[in-house]
Amino acid sequence: MPNSLKLGLAGLGTVGAGVLRLLDAHAGQIAARAGRPVQVVAVSARDRSKKRDAVIDNYRWVDDPIALAQDPEIDAFVELMGGEEGIPKESVEAALKAGKHVVTANKALLAHHGVALAKLAEENDVALNFEAAVAGGIPIVKVMRESLQGNAISRVYGILNGTCNYILTLMQEEGATFDDALKEAQEKGYAEADPTFDIGGFDTAHKLALLTSLAFGVETAFEDIYVEGIQRIAAADIEAADRLGYRLKLLGVAAATEHGIEQRVHPAMVAKHTPVAETFGAQNCVLIDGDFVEDVMLSGQGAGAGPTASAVMGDIIELARGHIFAPFATKTADLKPYPKAEMGGHAGSYYLRLTVRDQTGVIAGIATRMAEQDISLESIVQHRQRTDIPGVDEDEVHTGPVDVVMITHERPKRRSKKRSRPSRVTDML
Structure with missing residues (x-):
């Protein structure tokens, strides 16, 4: 031997x-x-x-x-x-x-x-x-660097951080608050004592930068990724998504557009019963759209000693066999500069939740302001916050605040000098 x-x-x-x-x-x-x-x-x-x-x-x-x-x-x-x-x-x-x-x-x-x-x-x-x-035990780098090289990739996206997915799953399935879900994630070792790197979306962004380079043959461009975390997602957002037939997930998305390559990390409303929506707990999933292979999805444990050690050993075995590949599938001399597509041109539907006074004319006023901004609404629903006052019919109480939930029709995203709160505006996949 x-x-x-x-x-x-x-x-x-x-x-x-x-x-x-x-x-x-x-x-x-x-x-x-x-x-x-x-x-x-x-x-x-x-x-x-x-x-x-x-x-x-x-x-x-x-x-x-x-x-x-x-x-x-x-x-x-x-x-x-x-x-x-x-x-x-x-x-x-x-x-x-x-x-x-x-x-x-x-x-x-x-x-x-x-x-x-x-x-x-x-x-x-x-x-x-x-x-x-990238994605722990999921062999996504090998698949993209070797198996899919005959394809033109149009998009790669998915759940790339198990900590965030675990927190959102607890909020969805058990009704936990964000703070309680984060505390449990820390107790189980999924989140660090300082969880900013995970819940702020930066861990996902690092992984997305690598997938973007592998998918499109471009130089890594971490600084050009739009990053939005899950810190401001509230139980009301989880409940609203559920009523509308969606689940909230933190996604990393890299997509080729006519204006360049768009890289973004943000919470997204994903339709129930789709593979991404059915990815629970600390699991990850990655989906690739190729012109000949069409859609490919890989899922599994995205972190932890066992899955990550498995990925490390796979790389070591490749070395022992004498296999050497260009790290990003393309020689560095042939990697193209990253052609950034501005987020201002991104088209999609958006979810908005406003907390307003429960009084006549509020919804009409909201609809008017949306029309003034050329925003078309697909749906608008009012949810009165529960009062739970003993002996009082909840329908008789009209003085408290109410949530107004809206879904827009697909439209370009406009940049604003004043950014919306991430918990209120959540991009839809």
Whole structure:
């Protein structure tokens, strides 16, 4: 049997420990499928004494990840530290310059520096693999980089963040408030103590930047993504969507238009009983529209030790087999500059929820103002907020506020100097 593929692994958190456990559990199977043994020979992390879910005593310890990246004993550097700058970036650059293959799950690093790193990999004839950076255990990068290369892709979109999907599922299925759902997500380990990166939509945007490059052969352009999170979604929005036959999901969407490529992350109302609407909990799903293949959908666990370690190992096995692909499917010299389509030209239907006084003429006034702005309404529904006053018929109480819910007909999105609150205006897919 050929010589083993020797790995240096930096980052021994949830995913790093998962990779070590997976390799320990399936070493023989991996060797048979890869055509040669795969072994970790050295590891690195911030704290050697930290308690972990994997045994690290059998591996040589290296304090400096950059030194590990350049270690002459390793063939490939596995970067699982995370972070777009500093040591993670410098260690990946060092590995590529030293002629080492790189496997990473670092979406932020690639969204900001992916093209430059891909160029380094090409110059040194090594691989830069990142299946685990997008949608955890779902093999979306492999499918787009290899299987769908004969297609012209018109759109790629989906649920790319399990934390947000878990929160929205609790709000939908259990009637939880946003704050209570977020707290439960944190208790279960889906959300960090500071959840801004997830609930603000930035994690989804990093992944979308990579999918956009793979789909359209363009340079990554994270800064050009329209990003809107789920922080302002209220229980009333979930209830209104349910009554209208929709579910709320945080989507990442990249679509080719006549004006360029549109990249956007935002909550969307998705019709019930569609695959996206039926994606619950911490699961992810990604859909691709191709001209010959038509519609393809992949779904599964988007995060966690097991699914992400599975994606990392898939990349490692490709290296062991000797397969090297252009990181973004196209050589960096052939990647086109990102042609941005302004969100102001986006056409779609919109959901609006207004809280107003319950008095005669309010709905008529709203309809008039909409007409003045050339906004056509598909539906307008009034929901009185419950009072639950003992002994009082709710229909007799007219003094409290009411929710007015509207769905517009499809129309271009106009930019306004004063942005609407994301909880009130939610783009529909």
